[in-house]
Amino acid sequence: MADDKQLMAQVKQWILEAGEEVKRKLQDPLIVEQKSSRTDLVTNVDKETEAFLVEKIRSHYPADQILGEEGLGDKPETTDGRVWIIDPIDGTINFVKQRENFCIMIGIFEDGLGKLGFIYDVIKDEFVYGGSGTGVFLNGSPLKQIEDVPLSEGLVGVNGTMFVNNYMSTRNVGLASSGFRILGCAGLDFLHMFMSRQCAYVSNLAPWDFAAGMVIGHALGLRCSRLDGREADIIGERVPFVIATPSAYEEIQALVIAAG
The missing domain is CATH 3.30.540.10 (Fructose-1,6-Bisphosphatase, subunit A, domain 1)
Incomplete structure (x- = not known):
């Protein structure tokens, strides 16, 4: 092997x-x-x-x-x-x-x-x-470990439908950031994360959408999980997913919890 x-x-x-x-x-x-x-x-x-x-x-x-x-x-x-x-x-x-x-x-x-x-x-x-x-x-x-940029100082990539409906506080996350972007491609949002162009990405993803980004994100010191904080299953169903700098991740989790 x-x-x-x-x-x-x-x-x-x-x-x-x-x-x-x-x-x-x-x-x-x-x-x-x-x-x-x-x-x-x-x-x-x-x-x-x-x-x-x-x-x-x-x-x-x-x-x-x-x-x-x-x-x-x-x-x-x-x-x-x-x-x-x-x-x-x-x-x-x-x-x-x-x-x-x-x-x-x-x-x-x-x-x-x-x-x-x-x-x-x-x-x-x-x-x-x-x-x-x-x-x-x-x-x-x-690529070096990514700077721990807080939510208020970074851009955030979001899923359009989740943002419009404020699903699991996604709109609140976008509004708490320096600005939100909707690209329609998980891979591009992951690339922006890895090149320090944004501090978080929130979307509804299947394993093939998040698997590669999760591996690379962990290697670069980012936090990755389901949006509710649980571990994402690599052979499971589509789930609300987040990847973020450690500081932005904690802020996003607080917003999700506050929204119930």
Whole structure:
């Protein structure tokens, strides 16, 4: 079995290859389908990118479990062993409507513990990857532990629906910050966190949306959990999720508790 650094280099190359193919396919008409609603879309590129990554994992690590958004991997019922969690195109509606502001993401866990995360903004060519055992890198340059910025002094990324409805105090969180942003792509919000562009991100996320960001966030000294403070299950359901600097995290928890 490859060590963490070898595995990191290998997966990084797979994702870069996938990104080049995604850019090429953007020159052609997309095949777009609705899943649960008109804002929940899947394209041929989502499916083909997941198939490419699953094939790479299967051919090199056949004993590993894979959880992918488009269902081309397994349906893990346990976190024993190594589990790969894939979002082939995070921000699909941005991908379809804007042709940018989307990411490829992979999180790798061993016996439930985060080992490596990868988040690649394909169009801007911003690639953050790594974990606690390897360090975290932005396009090859090491990233440092993130400054503990309080909520009032930082920007916050939020989920639009949660903000409008003030679900679990999300609007209160946004208003307590220096400003709130709605990007429609978890990967981009995670990248902003890791590059110290914002101090928190609150959204309603499935495991493939948060897995990579949670691994990298923990490695950089950030707090990550369900919005109610409980641990996020990497093979569970979609949940309200928060990642934040330690100070902002405590302030957000206080706002959530105060709202009941």
